[in-house]
Amino acid sequence: MPRHAWRLLAIGSAVVLAAAAIGAIAHGPVPLHSWAIHPIASFMLARGENPYPARLVRPSTAPLSAMAELGRLIFFDPGLSSSGRLACASCHSPEHAYGPSGAASVMAGGPVLSRQGVRAVPSLMYLERQPNFSIGPDDAENETVDLFQQAARGRDAPRAQKTATDSKASAANLVPQGGLFWDGRADTLQQQALLPLLSPFEMDGGGIETVAAKLQRASHAPRFAQLFGSKVFDTPQLALAEALFAVARYQIEEPSFHPYTSKYDYWLEGRARLSPAELRGYLLFNDPVKANCGECHVDTPTADGLPPLFTDHQFESLGVPRNPALTANNDPAYYDLGICGPLRTDMAQQTQYCGMFRTPSLRNVATRRVFFHNGVYRSLEQVLDFYDFRDIEPERIYPRRADGTIDKFDDLPPRYHANIDVTDPPFDRKPGDAPAMSAADERDIIAFLQTLTDCYQLDR
Ligand code: HEC
Numbered sequence: 001m002p003r004h005a006w007r008l009l010a011i012g013s014a015v016v017l018a019a020a021a022i023g024a025i026a027h028g029p030v031p032l033h034s035w036a037i038h039p040i041a042s043f044m045l046a047r048g049e050n051p052y053p054a055r056l057v058r059p060s061t062a063p064l065s066a067m068a069e070l071g072r073l074i075f076f077d078p079g080l081s082s083s084g085r086l087a088c089a090s091c092h093s094p095e096h097a098y099g100p101s102g103a104a105s106v107m108a109g110g111p112v113l114s115r116q117g118v119r120a121v122p123s124l125m126y127l128e129r130q131p132n133f134s135i136g137p138d139d140a141e142n143e144t145v146d147l148f149q150q151a152a153r154g155r156d157a158p159r160a161q162k163t164a165t166d167s168k169a170s171a172a173n174l175v176p177q178g179g180l181f182w183d184g185r186a187d188t189l190q191q192q193a194l195l196p197l198l199s200p201f202e203m204d205g206g207g208i209e210t211v212a213a214k215l216q217r218a219s220h221a222p223r224f225a226q227l228f229g230s231k232v233f234d235t236p237q238l239a240l241a242e243a244l245f246a247v248a249r250y251q252i253e254e255p256s257f258h259p260y261t262s263k264y265d266y267w268l269e270g271r272a273r274l275s276p277a278e279l280r281g282y283l284l285f286n287d288p289v290k291a292n293c294g295e296c297h298v299d300t301p302t303a304d305g306l307p308p309l310f311t312d313h314q315f316e317s318l319g320v321p322r323n324p325a326l327t328a329n330n331d332p333a334y335y336d337l338g339i340c341g342p343l344r345t346d347m348a349q350q351t352q353y354c355g356m357f358r359t360p361s362l363r364n365v366a367t368r369r370v371f372f373h374n375g376v377y378r379s380l381e382q383v384l385d386f387y388d389f390r391d392i393e394p395e396r397i398y399p400r401r402a403d404g405t406i407d408k409f410d411d412l413p414p415r416y417h418a419n420i421d422v423t424d425p426p427f428d429r430k431p432g433d434a435p436a437m438s439a440a441d442e443r444d445i446i447a448f449l450q451t452l453t454d455c456y457q458l459d460r
């Protein structure tokens with residue numbers, strides 16, 4: 001094809017994409033062909049401006065309560081760990097979006113910091129809106145049945161395809177959603193904090209009594225007694241529960257856990273312009289037949305004007321490759337199956353969810369140096385290649401077996417391969433198909449992901 005013809009094609013598809021994006025912003029999902037693009041809107045978009053600015057509602061900020069202040073002291077206190085060297089902040093570094101500071105796949109804990117963890121450290125930002133773990137649609141009917149009844153319904157229901165233009169299909173999916181941790185095994189920040197405190201490969205705090213005794217000896221003990229009464233230390237369980245409550249309050253009240261100050265937030269409000277590369281990346285991110293990222297990593301504000309979290313909170317099995325850097329993986333029989341174990345135990349029988357992990361928020365993702373639940377990737381380029389080539393050139397993603405065949409989905413036993421998402425674009429392809437993204441598309445999407453980093457300086 002002559003060069004100018006390619007060009008025309010590219011411009012043509014850019015217009016369709018622009019129309020798609022504007023349609024999505026202005027009216028919610030509409031079938032592609034029915035989008036009519038207003039000339040002024042397309043002119044603004046071409047200049048990197050948001051033609052339909054939104055009013056974003058951010059959490060109100062106030063000085064920390066006494067409870068949250070105490071939580072802050074505990075969050076930074078290494079004294080509660082058996083090594084005396086690990087605080088919450090050691091793994092969830094405030095300078096790194098409350099995620100890991102380095103590029104190690106996982107962090108080490110235990111008495112001499114030699115026990116390797118099995119999962120990448122997630123960011124603690126933007127968890128204030130994390131819903132509880134449930135299976136199925138968010139409706140009143142679903143709330144009256146327990147998790148196991150929900151799971152049984154989910155097993156029998158057909159799975160709808162998710163595309164960036166059809167959010168109704170995904171809402172109807174009876175899939176697990178919400179909860180904290182990669183496997184959703186805790187619901188509240190308070191519940192959750194007990195696990196790292198006691199986990200032998202994290203802070204390894206010993207038993208509840210041991211941690212409570214350390215709280216009683218800590219320099220912040222007087223504040224503790226002030227808030228909860230001097231008898232609080234008589235009941236170790238009570239002291240620990242209050243400490244965990246304080247840490248949770250800190251994460252909820254401290255503004256740096258949820259500032260919503262990225263360039264993209266300001267663009268949504270019409271206060272910043274995207275560069276041509278960022279804008280192309282944004283449109284590709286929302287292209288329902290290609291990259292389709294926005295279907296799972298939702299980038300539109302809620303109906304109430306809450307800024308987007310870049311996750312639909314649902315669980316998916318993407319078939320991420322096994323990470324040979326994890327000591328646990330030296331055992332060929334060891335698999336991290338996400339929802340169905342081994343860290344989570346209540347869903348072990350629900351094998352239809354084996355291999356599923358929670359879709360993480362992509363806010364501040366460009367500040368991370370380790371990606372996916374097992375930390376197998378070290379750069380966004382590698383992550384984008386995974387999405388692009390998993391199905392069309394699996395030999396670029398997975399190792400070969402001894403007989404030379406490709407060990408596709410090598411981190412999940414074959415009996416669970418049926419759980420892996422092979423329907424949602426970009427995962428709907430097969431060898432020989434055109435890639436969902438070109439190398440330039442990948443670069444543009446990464447440029448867009450970089451607009452999700454907080455503390456963007458608006459020039460006034
Ligand atoms: C040794 C490193 C380490 C330490 C110390 C640590 N964490 Fe974590 N944290 C992790 C890892 C790894 C995960 C993910 C574990 C999983 O999904 O199973 C996690 C998950 C979490 C989550 C859930 C995040 C999400 O996206 O669902 C919260 C909240 C959290 N930690 C808070 C804390 C608090 C509070 C402390 C201190 C009491 C703490 N962490 C100490 C490594 C650590």
Ligand code: HEC
Pocket residue numbers: 162285291292293294295296297315316317318319320357358359360361362365368370371372373374380383384387421424425426445
């Ligand atoms: C079908 C839903 C789905 C689609 C589509 C999707 N993702 Fe994801 N994404 C996930 C899930 C689930 C995970 C976590 C998987 C895991 O760790 O096993 C994830 C993880 C990630 C991560 C790692 C984040 C971290 O903190 O480790 C990045 C980056 C990412 N996705 C970017 C993208 C981009 C860019 C696209 C479009 C090319 C995309 N995703 C499309 C569901 C999806």
